[in-house]
Amino acid sequence: MSVNRIRRRNLLVLLSFILVLVMAACENAGNGGVSGNADVPEAAPSPSSAVDGAGGDADADMTEKPVKIGFAMDTLVEERWLKDRDLFRESVEALGAEVEISASNGDDAVQIMQAESMISAGIDLLVIVPHNAEATAAIVKKAHSSGVKVIAYDRLVKNAEIDLYVSFDNVRVGELQAQAITKLVPKGKYVYIGGAETDNNAHLFKDGVFNVLQPMIDSGDITVVYDQWTTDWTPANARANMEEALRANNNQIDAVIAANDATAGGVIAALEAQGLAGRIPVAGQDADLAAAQRIVGGTQTMTVYKPIHTLTLKAAELAVMMAKGEIPDTDRKVNNGKIEVPSVLLAPISVDKSNMDATIIADGFHAKEDVYRHAESE
Structure with missing residues (x-):
């Protein structure tokens, strides 16, 4: 056998040996570093292994952020509004969503600024207790221009294309x-x-x-x-x-x-x-x-x-539903001077x-x- 043929054979043996080592290392890494014949869960496919976009959806599900609701309140001076704040927060969080709350203490300019700040920060839906039924129409317009729907909570916003009104009769x-x-x-x-x-x-x-x-x-x-x-x-x-x-x-x-x-x-x-x-x-x-x-x-x-607990729970459910793109089923409408607003009106006692x-x-x-x-x- 010639020297060249011997060299080629040795080189092939060496390459084969290296290939075996590489394959073993990859298999070990894929099994989470566990060797032997133990049953190990199969590793989740990486986004790059997806075909026809399927892996992209899976990756989106894995990194999906919780829905975030903005709650722009008029005041926290009166006892009842403290209850609304706390119960609304509990209801939203119980539904797996997040909530950001502000109170303007009866100042229209502050309420508009606070709402705009929440909209700019990326909330998915705004719930508002208006101080001034007319002035807060500007907030609705701003929200809609950013693709954010608005629910009027307990108080109606006048002369605006509000998406939903939730209150008592x-x-x-x-x-x-x-x-x-x-x-x-x-x-x-x-x-x-x-x-x-x-x-x-x-x-x-x-x-x-x-x-x-x-x-x-x-x-x-x-x-x-x-x-x-x-x-x-x-x-x-x-x-x-x-x-x-x-x-x-x-x-x-x-x-x-x-x-x-x-x-x-x-x-x-x-x-x-x-x-x-x-x-x-x-x-x-x-x-x-x-x-x-x-x-x-x-x-x-x-x-x-x-019953504020009933109001806050209902408002939270509707807010999260609408933030996810769902359309609530309502059987009442209230005219706000511009449109017939879909409304949910609860019974007082x-x-x-x-x-x-x-x-x-x-x-x-x-x-x-x-x-x-x-x-x-x-």
């Missing part, structure tokens, strides 16, 4: 207030202390109240001697309104309907200063703890309970001393010891 809230008070005072001088004129809900509450009062006004049984909005819903402004109503009528007032429990608190403070608290029926709504305490204590007649335990307390909205603590200490 707020006209019904006002009707429940008026029905409760007119049952006690079918004739006499009435005072209406409204909410913030910039809040569309305040108008809906008032519509409901006057749906009930108007026939009695027309018959002459009821006279509304004072009717005023309350700037920013604050108890101090509501008290000032009630003080003015008392002065103008020489304290001769028979009943008061206040747009919510915070304004009712201001009304009752004004009545207390004149020794009239507990003698003049007062209606509110929101089922605030202080209102529940006033009801069992006898200075507030009733409130309207809107009238609450007084007789059904406090069966509603607010039974639902765990307030603890019984908290509601009755003040009354028991007197």
Whole structure:
């Protein structure tokens, strides 16, 4: 055998040996570094091994980010909005999504800036509690230009192509207030202390109240001697309104309907200063703890309970669904001045001393010891 042939044979043997080593090393690496005959799960295919884009979808599933919801709130000053914030966050996170929350403390410019910041940061859907029903139309326009849908939470955004409205039947809230008070005072001088004129809900509450009062006004049984909005819903402004109503009528007032429990608190403070608290029926709504305490204590007649846990859960479910591209099935529409907005409206509940335990307390909205603590200490 020639020297050249021997050299070629040795080179082939060497190359074969190297090839065996390389193949063994690759097999060992593919098995996660485990040698022998142990059963090892087959390694997931790399994106580059995909055919016709199938691997691309798998890779997208592996790296898919959770849905992110923005919640742009008006205020956290009132007790109920703290509950909305906390319960909404819990509901969204329970659905596997993320939530970013802001509160503008009643400043339209701040609310718009906060919403725009969330949109720019890449939220998938915006839920908004508008401070000003008209001004927040700019937020809806900005969101839509960025491909982000918008849900109006509890308060309607006016003159905007809002995608969904989730709230309670707020006209019904006002009707429940008026029905409760007119049952006690079918004739006499009435005072209406409204909410913030910039809040569309305040108008809906008032519509409901006057749906009930108007026939009695027309018959002459009821006279509304004072009717005023309350700037920013604050108890101090509501008290000032009630003080003015008392002065103008020489304290001769028979009943008061206040747009919510915070304004009712201001009304009752004004009545207390004149020794009239507990003698003049007062209606509110929101089922605030202080209102529940006033009801069992006898200075507030009733409130309207809107189960916030139901609202937050429903809003969270719809927000996550829509953020994923799904279209919710709704059977109600509310006109906001521009379009008929698809709406989900939940039922409110009238609450007084007789059904406090069966509603607010039974639902765990307030603890019984908290509601009755003040009354028991007197």
